[in-house]
Amino acid sequence: MVNVLKSGKGLVLILVALIFISLIVFMGDNKEVEEPRDTTNGTVNVSPTTSPVPARSSSPVKTKTYTELVAEFNGRRIQFDINCQAIPNYVTFKEGTQVMFDNRSGEQRFITIGGVSYSFPGYGYKILTMSADKLPATVLLSCGSAINVGQILIQN
Numbered sequence: 001m002v003n004v005l006k007s008g009k010g011l012v013l014i015l016v017a018l019i020f021i022s023l024i025v026f027m028g029d030n031k032e033v034e035e036p037r038d039t040t041n042g043t044v045n046v047s048p049t050t051s052p053v054p055a056r057s058s059s060p061v062k063t064k065t066y067t068e069l070v071a072e073f074n075g076r077r078i079q080f081d082i083n084c085q086a087i088p089n090y091v092t093f094k095e096g097t098q099v100m101f102d103n104r105s106g107e108q109r110f111i112t113i114g115g116v117s118y119s120f121p122g123y124g125y126k127i128l129t130m131s132a133d134k135l136p137a138t139v140l141l142s143c144g145s146a147i148n149v150g151q152i153l154i155q156n
Contacts, residue, residue, distance in 0.1 A: 069125070073100035078150065080104060080111060080120075084143035086150030093130050095154055101126050114139040114152075130154050 070077065077100040079087045084105075093099060103109045103120035110117050118126055130139070132154045141150035 066125075069100060069127075073098075073127070076100060077102055078141070078152075080109060080143045080149075082107075084109065084146040084149060086141050086143065089141075089150040090153075091151075092153040092155060095131050095135060095156060097130050098127055099130055099152070101128060109143055111144075112140075112142040 064072070076093070076097060078091065079102045081087060082105045101111060101113065101118075101120070102125040103111070103123060106122040108122055109120045111120055112118075113128065120126065130152065132139075135154060135156050137154045139152040139154060140148055141152065143149050
């Protein structure tokens with residue numbers, strides 16, 4: 001055994017064995033994630049609000065600051081923290097309610113709301129209108145690889 005280790009072939013064999021064992025261990029961690037089941041009673045329509053392009057005028061268009069939006073959407077804002085957790089994680093809104101979805105991480109996030117994936121830049125937000133074909137409806141929230149981190153119940 002000592003002669004094999006000294007020859008260099010033994011070191012290569014040990015190195016190959018360690019690489020092989022490492023691959024088996026890391027491959028075992030890649031388990032398939034089960035997709036969440038649709039728990040809605042119909043189609044959930046989550047649409048971003050868009051403001052019409054203002055007509056040209058001599059007065060500048062005033063946009064709201066982040067602080068003003070936070071105040072305006074008090075009670076209608078869902079934050080996603082640095083760990084992709086929704087805060088609050090369970091809320092109820094009436095159909096047609098505008099909700100502010102807020103990425104509080106400096107990293108870009110892909111947040112799925114009712115089965116639709118949205119790209120959020122670091123510290124970015126989107127304002128979406130909640131609606132569904134059949135009410136009540138449950139909208140599931142996912143953030144990156146964190147599945148079902150929150151729920152929205154849409155009611156009449």
